[in-house]
Amino acid sequence: MKRYLFKRILLIIPTFLGITLITFLMIRLAPGDYTSLKAGLQGELRAGQIGQEILEQEKKLYGLDKPILVGYYEWVQKFIRLDFGKSRKDGRPVSTRLAEALPITLTLNLITLIIIYLISIPLGLFSAVKKNGFFDQGTSLLLFILYSLPSFWVALLLLLYLGGGEYLDLFPLNGLLSDGLEQANWWEKFLDFSWHLVLPVVTLTYGGFAFLARYTRANLLEVIGQQYITVARAKGLSENKILFVHAFRNSLIPLITLMATLLPALLGGSVIVESIFSIPGMGQLAFEAILSRDIPVIMAIASISALLTLIGILLSDLLYALVDPRIRLEGKK
Amino acid sequence: MIKFFFKRISYLFFSFIFILGGCHPSKKIKDPFILNIHLSAEPDTLNPITSTDAYSSSINSHIYENLVERDKDTLEIVPLLAERWQISKDKLRYRFFLKKGVKWSDGVELTADDIIYSFNKIKDPQTACAQLKVYYLDVKEVKKIDKYTIEFKYSKPYFLALEFCGGIPIVPKHIFADGTDFNTHKNNRFPVGTGPYKFKEWQTGKKIVLVANENYRGKSPSIKKVVYKLVSESNVALQMLKKGELDYMSLRPIQWVRQTNSDKFNDKFYKLKYYNPSFNYIGWNSRKSFFSDRRVRQALTHLINRKAILDKLKFGLGKIVTGNFYLYSKNYNKNINYLPYDPDQGKKLLEEAGWLDTNQDGILDKDGQNFQFTFSIPSSSKFSERLASILKEDFSKIGIEMSINKFEWAVFVEKIHKRDFEAVSLGWSLGYSGDPYQLWHSSQIEQGSNYCAFKDIEADQIIEQARVEFNDQRRTKMYQRFHEIIHHHQPYTFLYCSPSLVVVSKRFLNVKIHVMGLDFEEWQVAK
Numbered sequence A: 001m002k003r004y005l006f007k008r009i010l011l012i013i014p015t016f017l018g019i020t021l022i023t024f025l026m027i028r029l030a031p032g033d034y035t036s037l038k039a040g041l042q043g044e045l046r047a048g049q050i051g052q053e054i055l056e057q058e059k060k061l062y063g064l065d066k067p068i069l070v071g072y073y074e075w076v077q078k079f080i081r082l083d084f085g086k087s088r089k090d091g092r093p094v095s096t097r098l099a100e101a102l103p104i105t106l107t108l109n110l111i112t113l114i115i116i117y118l119i120s121i122p123l124g125l126f127s128a129v130k131k132n133g134f135f136d137q138g139t140s141l142l143l144f145i146l147y148s149l150p151s152f153w154v155a156l157l158l159l160l161y162l163g164g165g166e167y168l169d170l171f172p173l174n175g176l177l178s179d180g181l182e183q184a185n186w187w188e189k190f191l192d193f194s195w196h197l198v199l200p201v202v203t204l205t206y207g208g209f210a211f212l213a214r215y216t217r218a219n220l221l222e223v224i225g226q227q228y229i230t231v232a233r234a235k236g237l238s239e240n241k242i243l244f245v246h247a248f249r250n251s252l253i254p255l256i257t258l259m260a261t262l263l264p265a266l267l268g269g270s271v272i273v274e275s276i277f278s279i280p281g282m283g284q285l286a287f288e289a290i291l292s293r294d295i296p297v298i299m300a301i302a303s304i305s306a307l308l309t310l311i312g313i314l315l316s317d318l319l320y321a322l323v324d325p326r327i328r329l330e331g332k333k
Numbered sequence B: 001m002i003k004f005f006f007k008r009i010s011y012l013f014f015s016f017i018f019i020l021g022g023c024h025p026s027k028k029i030k031d032p033f034i035l036n037i038h039l040s041a042e043p044d045t046l047n048p049i050t051s052t053d054a055y056s057s058s059i060n061s062h063i064y065e066n067l068v069e070r071d072k073d074t075l076e077i078v079p080l081l082a083e084r085w086q087i088s089k090d091k092l093r094y095r096f097f098l099k100k101g102v103k104w105s106d107g108v109e110l111t112a113d114d115i116i117y118s119f120n121k122i123k124d125p126q127t128a129c130a131q132l133k134v135y136y137l138d139v140k141e142v143k144k145i146d147k148y149t150i151e152f153k154y155s156k157p158y159f160l161a162l163e164f165c166g167g168i169p170i171v172p173k174h175i176f177a178d179g180t181d182f183n184t185h186k187n188n189r190f191p192v193g194t195g196p197y198k199f200k201e202w203q204t205g206k207k208i209v210l211v212a213n214e215n216y217r218g219k220s221p222s223i224k225k226v227v228y229k230l231v232s233e234s235n236v237a238l239q240m241l242k243k244g245e246l247d248y249m250s251l252r253p254i255q256w257v258r259q260t261n262s263d264k265f266n267d268k269f270y271k272l273k274y275y276n277p278s279f280n281y282i283g284w285n286s287r288k289s290f291f292s293d294r295r296v297r298q299a300l301t302h303l304i305n306r307k308a309i310l311d312k313l314k315f316g317l318g319k320i321v322t323g324n325f326y327l328y329s330k331n332y333n334k335n336i337n338y339l340p341y342d343p344d345q346g347k348k349l350l351e352e353a354g355w356l357d358t359n360q361d362g363i364l365d366k367d368g369q370n371f372q373f374t375f376s377i378p379s380s381s382k383f384s385e386r387l388a389s390i391l392k393e394d395f396s397k398i399g400i401e402m403s404i405n406k407f408e409w410a411v412f413v414e415k416i417h418k419r420d421f422e423a424v425s426l427g428w429s430l431g432y433s434g435d436p437y438q439l440w441h442s443s444q445i446e447q448g449s450n451y452c453a454f455k456d457i458e459a460d461q462i463i464e465q466a467r468v469e470f471n472d473q474r475r476t477k478m479y480q481r482f483h484e485i486i487h488h489h490q491p492y493t494f495l496y497c498s499p500s501l502v503v504v505s506k507r508f509l510n511v512k513i514h515v516m517g518l519d520f521e522e523w524q525v526a527k
Helices: A002-029 A034-046 A048-061 A068-080 A094-129 A134-148 A151-162 A186-205 A209-224 A227-235 A239-251 A255-267 A271-276 A282-291 A295-323 B002-022 B054-063 B112-123 B130-136 B161-166 B234-243 B253-259 B263-268 B294-303 B306-314 B343-352 B382-398 B409-417 B457-467 B472-489
Strands: B034-039 B068-070 B077-079 B082-087 B093-098 B139-146 B149-154 B197-203 B207-212 B225-230 B248-250 B269-275 B278-284 B372-378 B401-407 B423-429 B492-494 B499-505
Touching (some): A034 A048, A034 B130, A034 B409, A094 A186, A094 A239, A094 A255, A134 A209, A186 A271, A209 A255, A227 A239, A271 A282, A282 A295, B034 B234, B054 B207, B068 B161, B077 B082, B077 B161, B093 B161, B112 B130, B112 B149, B149 B161, B234 B248, B253 B499, B263 B269, B278 B294, B294 B472, B343 B382, B372 B382, B382 B423, B457 B472
Parallel strands (some): B034 B225, B372 B401, B372 B423
Antiparallel strands (some): B068 B077, B139 B149, B278 B492
């Protein structure tokens, strides 16, 4: 077990370097770079030849004149010291910008994920038990309708009808905290914060039920078809006991694979939801960074999510072995 | 059991929603002296030397001041931080005399040293301000004469020199010269200026707040606090405006025409419209064989129904322009009529230029080459996208096959830079007294902004002579002739000058439209 763990952790290093190298290559090789973008069409081309020289000068400031691999090597050196560099947009350390955006996105995603899990797993279970019944078909129709509604449209409708202005004035239109509440006590702040979160969370959750509910349903149905369930029935156990003790717990095993995607998913923000509700989260940060070729920010986000994905995969492999005794990590001696 | 569990959860969830929806914090009484302005994107920095975007310059214009400014109506250059100036006979030396006793908002006095420092920072290779450096290439040096006098020395005469010298961004030396990096200086996010407002706070992704500057030498503005609220979705911003959370925002044409016409809205808001010096256009790359012939470019302009497109895509909000100068400046030649939509005339011109459908395949050809080209547009522009599909259809009726290529902005800029395009949809925003040199002089074909490769000997001469012509009337005459030449050659199909559409709350009085737009510094708060 220990040897296996050691091997796996060591393997993370080359994989991580591979991922970040490819990311770095992609940004540097993509057409357009930060300086020419910033100077824009007017500035860049304004003074002809001399303008070109000035532009080259400026590229030097950002290290864009160096060969790509040298740039990558310098990035790795800094990364090892946990230095993400400075964002080109506003000259602040990338870590400061991440520290602003991360908690917001993390909160939003945690709440969203919890709600999605709490609602779709019971839904999936229930529809598997009453397979092809009215409830099963009704919910699956409803969930797929929800799944197919575009989120920017729903978000704008929610705001239009519940956000005040012309119709119901129930929820705030933007941001995460009302003006003038900076000095309020924590309880007032918490209430205000939750009040601001309702519409964004609704927008983020409603489309997420379908996948997980269907996944749970399919897993449970597969388990119910197993021989040991037939054995349990033959033993004369009550249907409830079969379902909750034997079938349900075993059907949760495949959900562990989802763990691998869960960790990085916590970090990723939705550009659409964030921009509609004016929430300064990770989605907007990453999107803006890519459009403006802000390499330090792109690399920081890419490397963190790469690392989290790798850790997520490792964790889910370990958990698999833990819950399912049939799986062994190392060959039997 | 499951049912019970589910019920409970959903009960909790929904009651939570309704409780929150019902009991939002009590609304605070609004301070009437606060102006809430919509900001659709966040500025990178509030350092006037390194910033490039329009958002920061609009905020900075209330914090920082220049030596001179333009009169908002006559567009003449008038004193601001300088009380007067002298221009030497050879038009090479510009001496500015500063007003005495001007204070930065922290109380320190503004002196000649601040201007020298700012100029040196612009010239410094370590400063990331390529877009600004190009303006000051011809300034050989800036000399301090005494504490309140400075002199700019130009290497050659230029009619815009006064505007450039007088418009130099000025930052406080005592704040920035502290040994830390200028590009990432902490005061890039905490500006200190001499203007009527001073910076209060910047909450990233949320808002930027300015308050009236108590050290300001002039009359204190009636609006005491200005909050720029960051809202990237303009539909949401409009709703916030209706709800009273914003007082001042720009509208999109569709919002102007469809969503802001109720009586209730008009009771509460002024709807104002004014034209900025800008135009959009279709550029024909005359390096390409089809577009090298003037008759072909004229024909294409005849084939584009500019009036119908304006009505359809911009709800008629805009004016068709025929040349490169600002529509409301003296340089714009009003005697030129735009080439009307006339497919027959277009066809005739194409025939004259030798484009006929000789092989009867429905596509015009000449010397065995079909008339097929690609129209490049930036993916961020909805207008260009819809324009392209209209053109594609109209051109195909005549026998011209056009394909459309959309590019992300960064890629688009690079394509243009490399001259790798056939036709392109773009716009220019200009200064109020534009010098056509960068866009139209033949020396700018390879490296400058003349990327459609327009070349005309008379045009080149006019441009060069106008740059050293200090008499406004004579220069205007020259530019009007230049406008005729541009119109004749149609290197671009000029499209529209589009208006700024803004709404302002009627809480404010004295809201006036100047030639240069609105200025909230003069607004009064209604009693």
